[in-house]
Amino acid sequence: MNEWGWPQGQGTLDDPYTPFLAIDPATVTANIGRLRAHLDGLGVTLRAHVKTAKSVDVAALLYDGGPGPITVSTLAEAEAFADVGYRDIVYAVGIVPQKLRRVTALRQRGVDLAVLLDSVEQAAALAAEGTGIPALIEVDCDGHRGGVRPDDPVLLDIARTLVDGGAIVRGVLVHAGESYHADGVEELRAAAENERRCAVQAAEALRAAGHDAPVVSVGSTPTAHFATDLTGVTEVRAGNFVFFDLVMAGIGVCSTADLAMTVVTTVIGHRPDKGWILTDGGWMATSRDRGTARQRVDQGYGLVADLDGDLYEDLLMVDASQEHGVLAIRPGSTAALPDLPVGTRVRILPNHACATAAQYDRYHVTEPGSRTVTAVWPRIRGW
Amino acid sequence: MNEWGWPQGQGTLDDPYTPFLAIDPATVTANIGRLRAHLDGLGVTLRAHVKTAKSVDVAALLYDGGPGPITVSTLAEAEAFADVGYRDIVYAVGIVPQKLRRVTALRQRGVDLAVLLDSVEQAAALAAEGTGIPALIEVDCDGHRGGVRPDDPVLLDIARTLVDGGAIVRGVLVHAGESYHADGVEELRAAAENERRCAVQAAEALRAAGHDAPVVSVGSTPTAHFATDLTGVTEVRAGNFVFFDLVMAGIGVCSTADLAMTVVTTVIGHRPDKGWILTDGGWMATSRDRGTARQRVDQGYGLVADLDGDLYEDLLMVDASQEHGVLAIRPGSTAALPDLPVGTRVRILPNHACATAAQYDRYHVTEPGSRTVTAVWPRIRGW
Numbered sequence: 001m002n003e004w005g006w007p008q009g010q011g012t013l014d015d016p017y018t019p020f021l022a023i024d025p026a027t028v029t030a031n032i033g034r035l036r037a038h039l040d041g042l043g044v045t046l047r048a049h050v051k052t053a054k055s056v057d058v059a060a061l062l063y064d065g066g067p068g069p070i071t072v073s074t075l076a077e078a079e080a081f082a083d084v085g086y087r088d089i090v091y092a093v094g095i096v097p098q099k100l101r102r103v104t105a106l107r108q109r110g111v112d113l114a115v116l117l118d119s120v121e122q123a124a125a126l127a128a129e130g131t132g133i134p135a136l137i138e139v140d141c142d143g144h145r146g147g148v149r150p151d152d153p154v155l156l157d158i159a160r161t162l163v164d165g166g167a168i169v170r171g172v173l174v175h176a177g178e179s180y181h182a183d184g185v186e187e188l189r190a191a192a193e194n195e196r197r198c199a200v201q202a203a204e205a206l207r208a209a210g211h212d213a214p215v216v217s218v219g220s221t222p223t224a225h226f227a228t229d230l231t232g233v234t235e236v237r238a239g240n241f242v243f244f245d246l247v248m249a250g251i252g253v254c255s256t257a258d259l260a261m262t263v264v265t266t267v268i269g270h271r272p273d274k275g276w277i278l279t280d281g282g283w284m285a286t287s288r289d290r291g292t293a294r295q296r297v298d299q300g301y302g303l304v305a306d307l308d309g310d311l312y313e314d315l316l317m318v319d320a321s322q323e324h325g326v327l328a329i330r331p332g333s334t335a336a337l338p339d340l341p342v343g344t345r346v347r348i349l350p351n352h353a354c355a356t357a358a359q360y361d362r363y364h365v366t367e368p369g370s371r372t373v374t375a376v377w378p379r380i381r382g383w
Numbered sequence: 384m385n386e387w388g389w390p391q392g393q394g395t396l397d398d399p400y401t402p403f404l405a406i407d408p409a410t411v412t413a414n415i416g417r418l419r420a421h422l423d424g425l426g427v428t429l430r431a432h433v434k435t436a437k438s439v440d441v442a443a444l445l446y447d448g449g450p451g452p453i454t455v456s457t458l459a460e461a462e463a464f465a466d467v468g469y470r471d472i473v474y475a476v477g478i479v480p481q482k483l484r485r486v487t488a489l490r491q492r493g494v495d496l497a498v499l500l501d502s503v504e505q506a507a508a509l510a511a512e513g514t515g516i517p518a519l520i521e522v523d524c525d526g527h528r529g530g531v532r533p534d535d536p537v538l539l540d541i542a543r544t545l546v547d548g549g550a551i552v553r554g555v556l557v558h559a560g561e562s563y564h565a566d567g568v569e570e571l572r573a574a575a576e577n578e579r580r581c582a583v584q585a586a587e588a589l590r591a592a593g594h595d596a597p598v599v600s601v602g603s604t605p606t607a608h609f610a611t612d613l614t615g616v617t618e619v620r621a622g623n624f625v626f627f628d629l630v631m632a633g634i635g636v637c638s639t640a641d642l643a644m645t646v647v648t649t650v651i652g653h654r655p656d657k658g659w660i661l662t663d664g665g666w667m668a669t670s671r672d673r674g675t676a677r678q679r680v681d682q683g684y685g686l687v688a689d690l691d692g693d694l695y696e697d698l699l700m701v702d703a704s705q706e707h708g709v710l711a712i713r714p715g716s717t718a719a720l721p722d723l724p725v726g727t728r729v730r731i732l733p734n735h736a737c738a739t740a741a742q743y744d745r746y747h748v749t750e751p752g753s754r755t756v757t758a759v760w761p762r763i764r765g766w
Contacts, residue, residue: 051706096726098649119725266479269502280476280477287670323434355705
């Protein structure tokens with residue numbers, strides 16, 4: 001038993017206390033292979049975003065066990081990956097002065113950690129740190145979040161402030177966040193091309209002003225998969241693709257069979273008068289993320305499969321309280337509610353892998369088509 | 384520095400790396416005092432639900448530092464509280480056979496742990512465990528989740544199955560989950576009275592059939608506060624009231640000044656063209672919970688205050704990605720966007736304290752009206 005009361009590394013998916021998170025490395029490996037083949041064909045490097053899996057064990061599947069270039073969403077991830085030998089890391093959340101001491105500490109350990117910024121004030125703070133920290137300038141391609149537009153003169157002001165202070169203009173970084181709301185192949189291809197064009201335009205503006213700007217970084221799981229031309233781009237960031245989820249399946253980036261991560265829960269009761277099956281997996285087990293609510297097909301809190309991974313016809317997790325899930329047949333469907341006695345274990349296919357995984361401290365690792373649990377892998381938590 | 388790279392127990396709210404969770408024990412104590420005075424007036428015991436705070440340190444404020452009766456949502460909570468001396472615990476999620484070994488292990492440590500069930504099959508499994516485990520029968524008062532209706536004959540079948548097998552009918556438990564959707568004082572009072580009436584009716588049915596059923600347990604934070612008569616009820620469960628949140632303020636159970644828990648984040652950028660201030664607190668810091676979206680006033684991902692707790696006029700966290708928050712003025716308001724330079728720390732008042740707290744491993748403990756951090760308290764995680 002570990003500190004949370006779970007038996008560690010027990011034999012099968014029938015053993016750990018529910019709810020728990022199961023992942024299938026064979027599916028992860030297939031998902032990685034598919035993206036890698038696509039990017040190899042386009043001649044760009046994969047700089048995987050580890051914010052989804054937050055696991056050095058999952059990341060080991062990315063680069064044949066060795067450390068490759070990665071993107072992180074927290075300095076805690078950077079530190080955990082540095083501890084196991086990763087040396088090429090981009091911290092892709094806008095830097096603030098207070099965090100520079102942790103950045104500097106990592107760089108002094110030999111990590112080539114680059115930071116992100118989109119303002120002159122951040123550039124001045126970085127330059128004031130005085131340790132030659134490389135910076136990527138965030139460029140906005142679709143109004144989704146932060147970044148400067150590629151034709152905004154502040155782009156050059158930022159670069160000049162960096163260089164004048166002794167920091168380094170590593171290049172530009174773009175994230176096509178609006179691509180998660182794309183509908184159909186044509187919109188996804190257009191989002192990928194827009195992301196590429198903005199990134200290259202910004203990099204060329206920097207180079208015309210005399211900066212090297214060697215890195216042109218783009219990426220989201222949808223645009224990474226749907227890009228057909230990445231001329232001028234040097235690297236692609238994507239993270240969700242290792243596990244995929246129902247939002248990605250709804251966009252059309254994968255099928256439900258590609259989902260490598262599921263939540264295992266146990267049936268705890270029934271309300272036949274309401275057509276409900278109750279489980280011990282509520283929003284604490286799945287997160288509150290309902291990303292598919294904005295898509296054509298709302299999958300509730302998730303699709304439901306048996307322990308072998310076979311989906312029950314039109315069975316959804318339709319509601320959640322903290323430690324209770326409600327399963328019911330999709331509204332409008334004529335499918336029959338399956339007979340699942342108290343104690344039956346089911347898998348929930350989640351809306352959003354990043355959010356669901358964040359509810360857990362560890363993965364239970366399985367083999368495809370098997371209930372055998374082969375390992376327990378920890379997740380990185382906190383900031 | 385702790386394992387996540389946070390400095391532990393540093394001096395002020397300006398020190399820990401953001402995002403982090405701040406709580407104010409003086410406000411917690413005031414919230415506890417208010418509910419306790421109300422319940423004392425009604426002559427019932429408080430059996431606090433520890434699922435919100437998941438902290439033995441917060442719970443110590445409930446019962447003058449000693450162990451009192453508690454409700455838990457996970458066996459991990461039961462085990463952690465047993466470790467520090469709590470001996471009267473109700474596990475308020477329907478029991479499944481596989482978890483009985485952990486229940487028995489706790490009982491063998493001297494913990495009077497009662498379980499919850501609402502079916503004959505669960506009762507038979509409990510009886511088969513053969514160790515005199517006390518059970519509360521879950522009764523449904525509003526169709527919210529599980530439970531048997533108080534007039535359903537299966538109530539007596541369950542009790543008979545328990546007794547015949549050597550288990551114990553401890554009583555009944557009701558949770559008025561629909562009260563979270565109540566609108567106004569009259570609806571809340573009606574929900575509280577309905578919850579009481581269902582619980583008492585079920586207990587009387589059990590007693591008429593010869594069962595002791597000494598415990599009549601009701602509770603949710605809204606009904607606990609709005610009940611005006613709890614005749615026949617022996618105990619009230621509530622959990623959220625220790626911290627409160629914007630959903631509770633929207634229902635009218637508290638004011639925003641009663642919120643004891645906030646998320647501290649740092650400004651990382653600006654998009655003046657969009658009226659946005661960006662922070663390093665995304666949904667990983669707040670959770671995806673948007674409970675106020677169903678209320679009269681949608682508070683987005685939360686209201687925004689300065690580090691001293693003073694709210695900015697009509698400033699909301701309007702959007703979130705994993706590690707990015709977007710602050711903007713409430714749609715329709717004429718308030719001006721405040722000038723918050725990169726590096727400024729702000730507090731987010733969350734929609735749902737249970738869900739936001741679940742994103743963290745610890746609390747940073749402050750004093751009211753002060754930025755001093757006096758302690759770091761761990762949270763219980765997992766199942």
